[in-house]
Amino acid sequence: MKKVLIIEDEESIRSFLTINFKMQNFIVIEAGSGEEGLNKARVENPDIIILDVMLPGMNGFQVCDQLRNEFPNLGIIMSTAKGQDLDKIKGLECGADDYVVKPFNPLELILRARSLLRRMNDQEELVRGDLLKSGPFVLEVFSQKVFKHKEEISLTPKEYDLIKLFMENPGRAFSRNELLDIVWGYDFVGDTKIVDVNIRRLRIKIEDDVANSYYIETVWGTGYRWRKD
Template sequence: MNKVLIIEDEESIRKFVKLVLSKQGFTVIQAGTGEDGLEKVNIENPNIILLDIMLPGIDGFKVCEIVRKDYPDIGIIMLTARGQDIDKIKGLEYGADDYMVKPFNPLELSARINSLLRRINSHDNNASDILESGPFKIDMNCKIAFKNTITVNLTPKEFLLMKIFMQNPNKALSRNKLLDLVWGYNFVGDPKIVDVNVRRLRNKLEETPSSPNYIETVWGMGYRWKEI
C-alpha cells in the first residue's frame, strides 16, 4: 500500500487530506512541523510527500532540499498559497516534482499523486523494499534484518541506523548527520547516543566488534558502511 506523508501545520488541512486519500486506499501519515516531518520520513519511508512551504521551524524549502538529497526516490508535491508563483518556481528548484495551490480540489490531488506514482514506478519497475549488502539483508516493510538468512534482533533505532548505512555504502556519515537522520532534527539529548547505538549494532552484526569489517570508524568525523 502506498504511503503519503503530509507535512502541514494546519490540522484541518491534514485531516481533510487524510480523509480524502484514505478513501482512495492510501496510508496517510501526518506531521505538523518540518522537524517532525523529516523524522517521519526516516521512520515511515513514504512514497509521496505533500509538503507545505510555510512551516514552523524548518520551512518546506529546506525540508524539500534535505529529502531530495537523502531520499531521491520519494515524490514531493509542494503545497503553495494562491498567487505565489515565486514559491512554485523555488519549490521546483529545490527538487519538488509538482505543486498544488491551496485550496485544492480533492479529485485533482488524487490525480496528481497517482500520476507522480506512475512516473516514479516507470523509472524502475524493479524497485524493491529489500536492501542487501554482503551477508546482510533488510526488509524495510517488515522492519526485519537478516545476516546469512538468520534474523538479527534490532531495536527500532538500530534498524533505522543500519538502513541508513546500507543506503549509503562506502559513504562517510558524520555523527551529526546520523543524529539528525535517526533521532530527528529536534533531538536535544546527548549526541554520544550515536556512538552507543553504533557499538550495539556492531555487537550484533560484526564477527569481531572491536575490529569491524562493515561499520568502519571515520576518525574525527563519524562512520562508514563498508560494502563487501
C-alpha cells in the same frame, strides 16, 4: 498500498487530506512541522510526500531540500499559496516534482499523486543492463544512475528523466511542451516554467560552466537539445 506523508501545520487541512487519501486506499502518515516530517520520512519510508511551504520552524523549502538530499527517488508535491509564482519556482528548484496551489481540490491532489507514482513505477520497470553513453557520461538504465568521468551525479527523478531522454536522442531539439508531455505526462496540469527550472538544475549538476552550457544546448525559440558527439 502506497504510503503518503502529509506535512501540513494546519490541522483542519491535514485531517481533511488524510480522510480523502484514506478513502483512496493510501496509508497516511501525518506531521505538523518540518522537523517532525523529516523524522517520520526517515522512519516510515513513504512513497510520496505532500509538503506545505508555510511551516513553523523549518519551512517547506528547507524540508524539501533536505528530503531530496536524503531520498533522491522520493516523490514530492508542494502546496503553495495562491498567486505565489516565486514559491512554485523555488519549490521546483529545491527538488519538488510537482505543486498545487491553495485552495485546491483534494481530488486533483490525489490525481497528481497517482500520476507521479505511475511515472516513478515506470522507471522502476526498466530493463537491467542497458547503458547509454555520451561523451564523459554513462547512464545505467537499470540502476538509474548517471556518471560523469566515472563519478556519480545525484539527480532527482525528473532530472534523470530529462538527461535520459536527451542521451537517447542526441542532436534532436525538444520544445518545452514536448518535454512537459514526455517527462511530466500528458495529464500534468501546469506550465512550461517547470521545464526551464529543471533544465537549470540539471545544468548546474552536469555542466563544467553553467553560464556557457555545452552538453544541454538552448534552441532559441524552441527549447533544448543534447549536443551530439
